[in-house]
Amino acid sequence: MKKEIQTANSSLAVDKVSLSFGKILVINNVSFQVYEGEILSIIGPNGAGKTSLLNCLSGFYQPDSGRITYKGQEITKIPIHRRASLGIGRTFQGLQLFPGMTVINNIMSGRHILMKTNFLQAFLHWPWVHREEIAHREVVEEIIDFLEMEAIRHELVxxxxxxxxxxxxLARALALEPKILIMDEPMAGMNMEEKEDMARFIIDIEEFKSIPIILVEHDMEVVMDISNRIMVLDWGNVIAEGKPEEIRTNPAVIKAYLGDADEEVNHY
Ligand SMILES: Nc1ncnc2c1ncn2[C@@H]1O[C@H](COP(=O)(O)OP(=O)(O)OP(=O)(O)O)[C@@H](O)[C@H]1O
Ligand SMILES: [Mg+2]
Incomplete structure (x- = not known):
């Protein structure tokens, strides 16, 4: 039985956001809230506008109209790095890691926005630089432990x-010590065991780190299983929002999915 979410505790609010590329309307007047303590999944067919919407939240895209508010502060137009330092963390649909660097250094790269030290100070080896480095390492070690990555810490990504x-x-996103986590298809391309691990980590992050999670994912079994709420996008429009059991039986949702070409259906 999933816990009841307190709708008084809003973390992020999206109000009538629209976005076009040229003449193509990708997000159409979308409004929703993310509450503390919840896993909110955003689902929808390919090209529905899910990644574009996440990009508006994290600052990669700026909407043409509408407002985005995070913990009461308007963030609609502020740049990516400022949103990150406010605590908005994200993982990427296409991986944005450094393949030639070790796991631990990739995770460390997620903290650069929190680091006070610049390259010259690091070069001069001033004592507080060393203290800062140790503090950062401690956070990274905790994440390695949390995500059970001990065995691969020195591997090249x-x-x-x-x-x-x-x-x-995911570890890199957690290194920012986010206050809300946005995840774009964390299970894509994974086998069953890897998906189960990832699902468990997502639940643990919400529970033990007490941060809400916005999850875009195509694996319906996982989505139905771990979400408190689900919002459905179709051609940039919100066509349904509710608890997993409500979404599963919603006729508009069934139509949006089954209305696709037959070969697409299996994908979900
Ligand atoms: N930078 C861009 N320039 C032009 N068109 C874009 C851009 N980003 C996204 N689009 C278009 O916006 C629409 C929505 O794409 P988006 O990637 O947001 O969909 P999605 O729901 O994440 O799909 P998927 O499930 O395949 O990841 C698509 O038609 C896409 O081609
Ligand atoms: Mg996408």
Missing amino acids: GNLGYGLRKRVD
Whole structure:
């Protein structure tokens, strides 16, 4: 039985956001809230606008109209790095890691926005630089432990399988110590065991780190299993929002999915 979410505790609010590329309307007047303590999944067919919407939240795209508010502060137009330092973390649909660097250094790269030291100070080896480095390392060690990555910490990311790279990407996002986590298809390309591990980590992050999670994912079994709420996008429009059991039986949702070409259906 999933816990009840307190709708008084809003973390992120999206109000009438629209986005076009040229003449193509990709997000159409979308509004929703993310509450503390929840895993909110955003689902929809390929090209529905899910990644574009996440990009508006993390600052990669700026909407043409509408407002995005995070913990009461408007963030619609502020740059990516400022959103990151406010605590908005994300993982990527296409991996954005450094394949020639070790796992631990990739995770460390997720903290650069929190680091006060610049390259010259690091070069001069001033004592507080060393203290800062130790503090950062401690956070990274805790994440390695949390995501059970001890065995691969010194591996080059380029040598890892896809499932483990996705885990490194999650670790890198957690290194920012986010207050909300946005995940774009964390299970894509994973085998069953890797998916189960990832699902467990997502639940643990919400529970033990007490941060809400926005999850875009095509694996319906996982989505139904771990989400508190689900929002469905179709051609940039929100066509349904509710608890997993409501979404599963919603006629508009069934139509949106089954309305696709037959070969697409299996994908979900
Ligand atoms: N930078 C861009 N320039 C032009 N068109 C874009 C851009 N980004 C996204 N689009 C278009 O916006 C639409 C929505 O794409 P988006 O990637 O947001 O969909 P999605 O729901 O994440 O799909 P998928 O499930 O395949 O990842 C698509 O038609 C896509 O081609
Ligand atoms: Mg996408």
